[in-house]
Amino acid sequence: MMNYKQLFRLPFDVVKRITSYIIKEINEYRYPYKKRYKKLIANYKLCGLDQTREIHLSYLNSLLKELGFPLYDESNGMYSEHLIIFAAIASSNFKIKNILEIGTYDAKTSMILATLFPESTIRTIDLEDDNPLFLQTYDRNENVDKFIRLRNKLIKKKNNIKFIQSNSLRITLMEQLPKQDLIWVDGAHGYPVVTSDITNCISLMHENTILMCDDIWKKSRNNDSIYKSNAGFQTLEAFSKARVIKNIYLRKRIGKKFNGNYKFISFSRLKNNQK
Ligand SMILES: C[S@@+](CC[C@H](N)C(=O)[O-])C[C@H]1O[C@@H](n2cnc3c(N)ncnc32)[C@H](O)[C@@H]1O
Numbered sequence: 001m002m003n004y005k006q007l008f009r010l011p012f013d014v015v016k017r018i019t020s021y022i023i024k025e026i027n028e029y030r031y032p033y034k035k036r037y038k039k040l041i042a043n044y045k046l047c048g049l050d051q052t053r054e055i056h057l058s059y060l061n062s063l064l065k066e067l068g069f070p071l072y073d074e075s076n077g078m079y080s081e082h083l084i085i086f087a088a089i090a091s092s093n094f095k096i097k098n099i100l101e102i103g104t105y106d107a108k109t110s111m112i113l114a115t116l117f118p119e120s121t122i123r124t125i126d127l128e129d130d131n132p133l134f135l136q137t138y139d140r141n142e143n144v145d146k147f148i149r150l151r152n153k154l155i156k157k158k159n160n161i162k163f164i165q166s167n168s169l170r171i172t173l174m175e176q177l178p179k180q181d182l183i184w185v186d187g188a189h190g191y192p193v194v195t196s197d198i199t200n201c202i203s204l205m206h207e208n209t210i211l212m213c214d215d216i217w218k219k220s221r222n223n224d225s226i227y228k229s230n231a232g233f234q235t236l237e238a239f240s241k242a243r244v245i246k247n248i249y250l251r252k253r254i255g256k257k258f259n260g261n262y263k264f265i266s267f268s269r270l271k272n273n274q275k
Pocket residue numbers: 078101102103104105106108109125126127133134137138166167168169186187188193
């Protein structure tokens with residue numbers, strides 16, 4: 001049995017680990033996995049999607065295998081519920097011809113979209129390779145040439161991907177952009193860019209468009225302009241209050257270690273056209 005003095009001698013990270021373990025257990029007790037899963041499936045229904053998530057997941061995995069990517073694991077990098085939702089959309093009656101992605105990053109999501117929707121055109125936008133923000137974010141500056149080479153190699157594999165190197169704020173000037181059927185907003189996550197991205201994307205929606213945004217923090221104490229912010233949520237809610245769109249929020253990750261955070265994927269449709 002440890003005495004009081006010994007406990008205080010424990011290294012800081014051990015104390016931190018124990019605290020985080022206790023918090024996780026409390027969160028799990030308050031909002032158990034079963035309830036989270038049930039809510040997630042109920043949200044699939046609200047989105048008008050088939051609720052057999054396991055089937056969408058195995059469909060996604062068969063595509064990931066085909067692409068030579070690791071199988072779905074929500075703890076793996078940029079993998080999260082959006083990929084399963086995309087697979088569900090691909091198996092639905094939604095007609096998807098034009099897809100817009102803001103934030104290409106390593107182009108893996110573009111590849112997955114291009115494979116799930118082989119008849120569609122995927123326009124994916126990211127900053128120019130020499131843009132200081134591109135170089136300074138997502139730990140790219142160390143190995144930027146390799147990052148660019150691998151991304152471009154992937155993009156070349158699919159002829160239905162159009163890569164647009166531009167600041168997404170310039171979408172307003174891209175007159176040739178048609179209305180989009182599916183939009184994935186995943187560029188800068190804070191003010192002012194995410195607000196502008198959502199606003200511009202709403203103007204590219206038609207009555208059946210699905211607008212999805214990544215990393216929607218319903219609450220966030222430390223907001224920044226790139227990675228973590230409640231700006232996306234506030235913007236989506238403002239458009240909802242103005243009766244422009246209707247939003248559904250699905251948990252980004254469902255496992256125990258992500259329980260207790262406020263990170264969601266949004267799924268929006270134009271309000272007038274909700275059945
Ligand atoms: C989270 S990553 C995108 C991840 C990718 N969509 C996926 O699903 O894996 C965000 C990307 O947005 C890009 N980005 C940030 N601000 C941007 C802007 N103003 N215009 C275009 N791209 C931007 C970043 O360079 C980065 O590559």
